[in-house]
Amino acid sequence: MKTTEAIKNRAQPPLDHTTGLSYRQLASLAHGVERTIGPWQPATGRQKALSAFMAVVVTVNYLRRNDCQEAVGEHFLVSQSTVSRYIKKLEPVVSVLLDDLMARLRAAALAEALIVDGFLVLTGERKWFDGLYSGKRHDTGANLQAIATLRGRVIDLSPPLRGSVHDSRAFTDTGLDKAYKIHCSPQGPGMLGDKAYIGKVPVTPVRKPAYRDLTEEEREFNRSINSNRAAVERGISHLRNWRILATGYRRPLLYLYRTSQTVMKLEQYAIHPEEVSTVLRTSPLADS
Template structure:
């Protein structure tokens, strides 16, 4: 199975996940009563797609050949099982390895309603949103995400206030993206 772009998991990780979910729901593919619209392996891929891309259920249903209510039911049924399985398999965001250099960067996650909270408007980016700080290893794998802050906050302030500085600790080769122009409120 090759669904790396869809699920974010390698074929090996995906087969482990499907195997674990099959142990939780052994009666899924049995020919008792009305059959499911999707086999279990495809339903797990559908849910991983929804969790990773935050897609609209109607679009996901169209891509996977089922209806939006079916996608909603599968999401309600499978989400706790898949999240628990992913956590137990250790495929989520892990701890930072000791002594390994990390990269820290901030970005503006756009949002719609800036009039409700004016501190969301970033003069630097000329749009409103939340300042998000992320940590990755040198291979580009996401390791941690800081608490969202108003978009009008400077990256240097957000580095400390979002909790990223505490998560980084004393890792060598820390590369922090420097912003030369501060956002004004």
């Protein structure tokens, strides 16, 4: 265990638990931001309240902790409106910076078997949206479909649907059935799902017939499927460590898809520290 003195003597700010990323990863994102949108601070006139690095920290901290923007502002000694502007401006930029990393991870995983599962992002009731209540999960929110590898890495997330939509229908309505058509074909690498995906993906548990119990072979098959399916649940739980997807999404639902994609990319970035330099190499203005 690190002592208090050791923590105080660290050469770099201890942001690992605040943001889920290392100082080097955050610095790389900040450099990528400036190479994408240009110099953060204006050459003349009023300077921004925070540096590009700290603005990235504010944005990632918000996604990681899901504190209200007023609390984030108090922590970083800026106003709520400043926090709101930084998040709105930098979230899409951070997402774009990590597009190449996500595309390569997804391409590498397409040759192997995958797992699909749905989860609920809590949103509360919204005035202009009906059907958010999920009878299965007994709460209100948006249904997201996650595609993960057998190692528990989430490589794709569907656009959000209302929480009342069944996972089987969501798999079709979001276009995942077409995007992963090869995995759902008999000749493909295969895709696993729970009983909600029977008839949608090739490998699912055996449903108990009304007229008999499951045989011992069928029970053993189901145990094997569920053992492998645990990987997608583990991957989803890692995504939900970014509390904006776990403790209540308060922003407009218009931004939920972009936010969920950004969180997925940040989670992959967090567990691939060797990819830090990639952010700079693949920045849209890296060659300018």
